[in-house]
Amino acid sequence: MRAALPSLAARPLALLAGAACVLALRHYPLEHGWPGLLFAIILPAYFLLLCWRPASWMFCLPALLPVLDLAPWTGWFFLEEIDILLLLTVACGYWRLGGPPQPAAARLSPAARTCLLLCSLAWLAALLRGVLPLPASDLNAWNTYLSPYNSLRLGKAWAWSMLLLPLLLRDAGADGLRRHALPGMLAGLAMVSLFALWERAVFPGLLNMSSDYRITAPFSAMHTGGAALDGYLALGLPFAALWLARARSRWQAALALLLLGLALHAALTTFSRGLYAAILAGVLLFLWQALAAGRRAAQPLPRRRALLGLLLAGLGGTLLVYMFSLAGYRGLAAAVVLLAASFVLAARPLPWRLAPASVLCALCLQLLLASWWPDPARLAAGWLKGPYFLFLLAALLLAAVLLPGPPRPDGSAAKGPARLGLAMMAWTLLACNLGWIAWHWAGSPALLPAGLAVLLAALMLCNRALRPPLWQLDRASLGIAGAAGMLLLLAIPVSASYYATERFATSAGDLQGRLRHWRQVLAMQPSGWDSRLFGMGMGSFPATYYWHNPQRDVPASITYAAEGGRPGNIYVRLASPGYSAGYGELLRLLQRLPVQPATRYTLALDARRAGAMPVLQVRLCQRQLLYPQNCVNAPLRLRAPPPGAPATAWQHYAVELDSAGLGAGAWLLRPPVQLELAASGAADSSVVDVDNISLRAPGGEELVANGQFAQAHNDWFFSSDHHHLPWHIKNLALQLLVETGWCGALSMLALMGLAGARAQRQARQGRCGALACGAALAGFLVVGLFDSLLDVPRIALLYYLMLLGTLLQPLPSHPAERAPP
Numbered sequence: 110m111r112a113a114l115p116s117l118a119a120r121p122l123a124l125l126a127g128a129a130c131v132l133a134l135r136h137y138p139l140e141h142g143w144p145g146l147l148f149a150i151i152l153p154a155y156f157l158l159l160c161w162r163p164a165s166w167m168f169c170l171p172a173l174l175p176v177l178d179l180a181p182w183t184g185w186f187f188l189e190e191i192d193i194l195l196l197l198t199v200a201c202g203y204w205r206l207g208g209p210p211q212p213a214a215a216r217l218s219p220a221a222r223t224c225l226l227l228c229s230l231a232w233l234a235a236l237l238r239g240v241l242p243l244p245a246s247d248l249n250a251w252n253t254y255l256s257p258y259n260s261l262r263l264g265k266a267w268a269w270s271m272l273l274l275p276l277l278l279r280d281a282g283a284d285g286l287r288r289h290a291l292p293g294m295l296a297g298l299a300m301v302s303l304f305a306l307w308e309r310a311v312f313p314g315l316l317n318m319s320s321d322y323r324i325t326a327p328f329s330a331m332h333t334g335g336a337a338l339d340g341y342l343a344l345g346l347p348f349a350a351l352w353l354a355r356a357r358s359r360w361q362a363a364l365a366l367l368l369l370g371l372a373l374h375a376a377l378t379t380f381s382r383g384l385y386a387a388i389l390a391g392v393l394l395f396l397w398q399a400l401a402a403g404r405r406a407a408q409p410l411p412r413r414r415a416l417l418g419l420l421l422a423g424l425g426g427t428l429l430v431y432m433f434s435l436a437g438y439r440g441l442a443a444a445v446v447l448l449a450a451s452f453v454l455a456a457r458p459l460p461w462r463l464a465p466a467s468v469l470c471a472l473c474l475q476l477l478l479a480s481w482w483p484d485p486a487r488l489a490a491g492w493l494k495g496p497y498f499l500f501l502l503a504a505l506l507l508a509a510v511l512l513p514g515p516p517r518p519d520g521s522a523a524k525g526p527a528r529l530g531l532a533m534m535a536w537t538l539l540a541c542n543l544g545w546i547a548w549h550w551a552g553s554p555a556l557l558p559a560g561l562a563v564l565l566a567a568l569m570l571c572n573r574a575l576r577p578p579l580w581q582l583d584r585a586s587l588g589i590a591g592a593a594g595m596l597l598l599l600a601i602p603v604s605a606s607y608y609a610t611e612r613f614a615t616s617a618g619d620l621q622g623r624l625r626h627w628r629q630v631l632a633m634q635p636s637g638w639d640s641r642l643f644g645m646g647m648g649s650f651p652a653t654y655y656w657h658n659p660q661r662d663v664p665a666s667i668t669y670a671a672e673g674g675r676p677g678n679i680y681v682r683l684a685s686p687g688y689s690a691g692y693g694e695l696l697r698l699l700q701r702l703p704v705q706p707a708t709r710y711t712l713a714l715d716a717r718r719a720g721a722m723p724v725l726q727v728r729l730c731q732r733q734l735l736y737p738q739n740c741v742n743a744p745l746r747l748r749a750p751p752p753g754a755p756a757t758a759w760q761h762y763a764v765e766l767d768s769a770g771l772g773a774g775a776w777l778l779r780p781p782v783q784l785e786l787a788a789s790g791a792a793d794s795s796v797v798d799v800d801n802i803s804l805r806a807p808g809g810e811e812l813v814a815n816g817q818f819a820q821a822h823n824d825w826f827f828s829s830d831h832h833h834l835p836w837h838i839k840n841l842a843l844q845l846l847v848e849t850g851w852c853g854a855l856s857m858l859a860l861m862g863l864a865g866a867r868a869q870r871q872a873r874q875g876r877c878g879a880l881a882c883g884a885a886l887a888g889f890l891v892v893g894l895f896d897s898l899l900d901v902p903r904i905a906l907l908y909y910l911m912l913l914g915t916l917l918q919p920l921p922s923h924p925a926e927r928a929p930p
Contacts, residue, residue, distance in 0.1 A: 119207030119275075123200050130196035133188060138823050144179045148190055151177070155194060159201040164280040164289055166198045170910075171293030174903045175341050176300045180329035181734065182701060184822040187251045187262050191903055195269050202276040214282030215917040224860040229271060231643070231853035236264040238639075239646025239848070248669040248679065252822035254333070254836060255655055255666070259648035263848075266905035274913060282919050287878065290914065295352055298345035298372055301326050301338075305375035308733055311780050316438070318606030323380055325734040328901070332734050332826065334833025336896035339384040340904045342376045343888035344911065347391055351881040353588045362588065370595045377603040380612055383895045387888035394884050398872055418579050421569070426597055428562050433601050435555040436547040443500055443543045444562045445598050448569070450507055450536055452590055454529075455572035456582040463530035471537035475499070479545070496545035503538035510535060540566065623895060626834050627843055633657050634847050644850035648900070654835045663687035663794045664835040665696035665787075669821045670798075679818045680715075680800035681825075683786060685723050687794030694832030695726070695787040700825050702804065702812045704729060704782040706773035710812070712743050713763040714802040719756075723747070723795035726787045729771055731780035735830050738780075741769055747797070759800070766804070784813065837900060841893030844900065861886070864915040882915045 134152075139145040151173075158165050173194065180186040205211075217225070239260025244250065250258050281290070305326045306315075313320035328337035349369040356362035376384055400415070425448060433441040482495035510532045540563045547555035572578045580586040603609055633653050635645055645653065655664055665686040672678040686694060704710075716725060727745050730737035743766050750758050771782045784804065788797040802816040814824040829836065838844040845854040864886060871879030889908055892898060899905040 117207075119203045123203035123207060126196050126203065127200035130193055130200060133193050133196065137185065137188070137190075137193065138183050138820075142182070144182045148177070148179060152193065152197070156197055156201070159198065163202065163205055164285060166202065166276065167280055167285060167289035168293035168296070170194070170198065171290055171907065172296040172300070174907050175297045176304070176327045178327050178329045178903070181332075181699070181826045182824070184252070184825045186329065186826075187258065189903070192265065192269075195273075198276070199272050202273075202279075206275055206279065211279060213278050213920055214280055214285055215278050215919045217278075217916055218918060221860075221863055221916045224856060224863055225271075225274075227856035228853070228860055229267070231849050231856050232264060232267045232647070234643040235647040235849040235853055236260055238643055239264075239649045248671065248821050253666070253668065254648070254651040257646075257649075257652075259651065260646055261648075262902060263648040263900055263905075266899070266902040267909060269906050270909035270913060273910065277910075277913055277917060281914060281917050286914055286917075291348060291351070291878070294345055294348045295368065298342075298349060299368055301341060301345070302368070302371035302375045305338075305378065306371060307777070309374075309378055311778055312731075312733065312736075312738065316602075318378075318603060319608055321608050322736050324375070324378060326375065328904075329734065329826070330901040330903075332828045333836040334735075334829065335837050335901060336381065336383065336892055336898060337901040337904050338375075339379055339381045339387075339892045339896065340889055340898040340901070341907070342372065342379070343384060343387040343391075343892045344885045344904075344907060346372050346376060346388065347881040347884035347888065350391075350395075350592060350884075351877055353592060354585070354877055356584065356588065362584070362591075366588075366591045366595065369592055370599070373596055373599050377599050380603075380609055381892075382612060382616060383892045386894075387891040390891050391884040391888050394887060395880070398880055401873065414575075414577075414579060421565075421579070422593065424565060428558060428565055429597055430601055430605070432547070432555075432558040432562060433605060435551045435558055437550055438602060439497070439550050440543075440547045440555060440559065441598065441601060443539075443546045444559070445594055446500075446504055447536075447539050447543050447562060447566050449590075449594060450504075450539055451566040451569040452580070453511060453582065454532060454536060455569050456578070456580060456586075457529055457532075458573065459533065459570065460526040460529050463526060464533055467530045467533040468537050471534040472541070474534075475538055475541045494549070496542050496549045500539060500542035500546060503535050503542060507532055507535035507539065536566075536570075623839060626839060629659050630838050630843060630847060632659060640850065642850045642852055644846075644848045644853055647848050649848060650838055650844070650900075651836050658835070660688075662835075664832075665694065665794075665829075667696055667698055667827055669818060677819075678800075679821060680798050681786075681818050683725070683788035683797045683799060685788040685790040685795050685797075687790075694829055695789055697828045697830070698786040698825055699732070699783045699828055700813060701781055701783050702729070704768050704772040704812070705806070706768055706770050708768045708772075709807060710766045710768060711763060711805045712745070712766045712803070713761070713805075715759045715761050715800045716747060717757055717759045717798045718747055719796040719798070723788045723790040723797050725797050725799070726785065726789060728785050729766065729768060729782055730785055731771060732783045732785075732828075733781060735828060737783075737785065737830075739770065740785075741766065741771060759798075838897040839895060841890065841896070841898055844897035860912060860916075861890070864912045868915050879915070882911060885911060886915065 139149055155169060158169065170191075174191055177190045177194070179190055240257050244257050250256050253259075305324050308324045308326060309315050313322040324338065325331040326338050328341070330337045346369075349365065349372050353362060353365035353369055356365050373388075376388060429441060429444055432444045436443075478499055479495055482499075510528050543563060544556060544559045547559035572580060580590070630650070634640060655666075663684075663686060666684045668682045668684070669679055670682055672680060681698065683696075683698065686696075712727065714727070725745065725747055727743040728737075728740045729743075730740040732738070743764055745762055745764050748760060750756055750760070768782075772779065774780065786799060786802070788795065800818065802813055804812045806812065818825075838847060842854065845857055849857075865883060868879045868883035868886065872883055886908075889898065898908070
């Protein structure tokens, strides 16, 4: 069977994609410092990689889809960097498809092909309804979600997935997805997780859980809210767990556990209740599948043993929560280390006859060291204080004892009674110092949870007394225990934080607000039969809300116009929101600037107003995407026109602006600084026109790019920090129903059901990859209960590719790599 398109069609399509790639690069702004340089390096390197290893696109696209996002620098979000890479992928891939006949690596079932055809027809109908009648390509065609061309922005995700389908059929064989797509997903997840860790460290602080700051990581589409990060993490987390389950070596397992911890940290610090539900759904799906596999096994897992294991896990989790509530981070970390040590020791043949001597020696040593240790007030470093240092010393001693010793003659590692007795002594020291840490941090009330933790750890040491033991030190047990410990260690502090508690406390009110928004969305949908069947048009919701929302609110907007209709003189028009409540969320025009600390800059601009007297806000702020901090406001107030001048006359303003502490800090931990412009007013919307904006350093260096707006939105981005309902339907199913109609919603539902059924069948056959795919798809849908995830093209494309990968039926293997063209 042949996976390629007929050469008569494949190579012309390849040439068309190549020409489109060249045309896009001709207009794409590459002059943006290190981001532009990075993209200029990635693009030719990717082309050479495709020529050398054609199947490598299955690694590169999942890795780069979430992170190659330069919209905050370029201002381009209709045509993105990933679109240029996709054009290059299609050009190279289709050129090879048009060559000599090649055997297919996979195929689709007739049911899958039928569902894809129906989805494509529904997509085409919704796309045309959104974009037609085709408007003029003016200054505002490609820089606002209110444009009819927003239909093309959302529709491109499905188009890319269909264009990549022939390449999937060629390359995604039995080993293709495992060798390329899985490492690509893991690489992308690692980069997103590190980005989230950096954002937490730079803005609210890693341990500051009381702030209402919510991370966005590298997803610029979250500048108007949404759940792009939540949806991506729901797709990626199961594959980190899959890597941990498949780890073939100790180092690979350690790296997988580290990645899982980073990804869980990113997921938990989103404070997204939908993502928390997705993680819970994934865990429950894994447990259900594990129990089903146990029932099908030759020796089913005894029910009593399973219940005892769940009881032990529940007790451990409850004790850790209790410990954290009194002893904080230090007590929690110490308790986790003690329980982990008990888990490892309990699988060893402990010399119980040496236990009294080991415990007595440890207690004597603990008393001696504690009495000898210097006064904490005289120690500069906190970790040198007695309880912390001795706990660390005991942990290092235990780790050294448990490391593989010299090999025996039969090749096994030596773990004699003396070494295990020394391990029991180190365990006793850990238990003593856990109590000391709890008392040192919170006083006598913390001794009770510390004592209960020690008691539970001691009970765990009796594991080998059970027949059979609850666990052994095999790869599966270590992976499950490590993942559970990592989840508890991260989830307990986050769930007990002020902001998380507040989020859960307001869940009922937030749900009522979301239900009210959904009713309004349905009310805004046209009532004709064609809108019911085919939708009101893909990507048309922001414009529909702007013009037809039931409250008659006027959201803020940013547009570009030419003075007197002449294309040479372009300015930006900032419209303040007009809300019935008397206030509304501002829409901020943003540009990243290389500001230096403690420097006086000269800010200059031309402005004019229309309608009621608006307020023009100009300030420098530390900002990643949402939620500014440490802002410096420009002392600028709009003046009334001079006598005799028209009300719409331009006026020039120039003020001094001190950057204060903005731009300070080490390179990696320096918060980015952005210039912000926004118009605010009273209940009625008002307009401010701005042109010729400039920010000059004392030496005359200009910091603002495209300040005359000659290239319209180039270099400028925008943000709506808090009020996101005008931009998103906030439900995936409702988005499909309203924008693509019953035809689009039902055909997509059939495709999802088919993929889910195939994933379930493969998981029942013991294929862990299928279980991870099923958990990812299910988690994405759980997040989609409260967010419209398909309005982010790169996330929608990743989801569609995962659906297609799940539906593929691999054929007998063929040579994975072929000679380059």
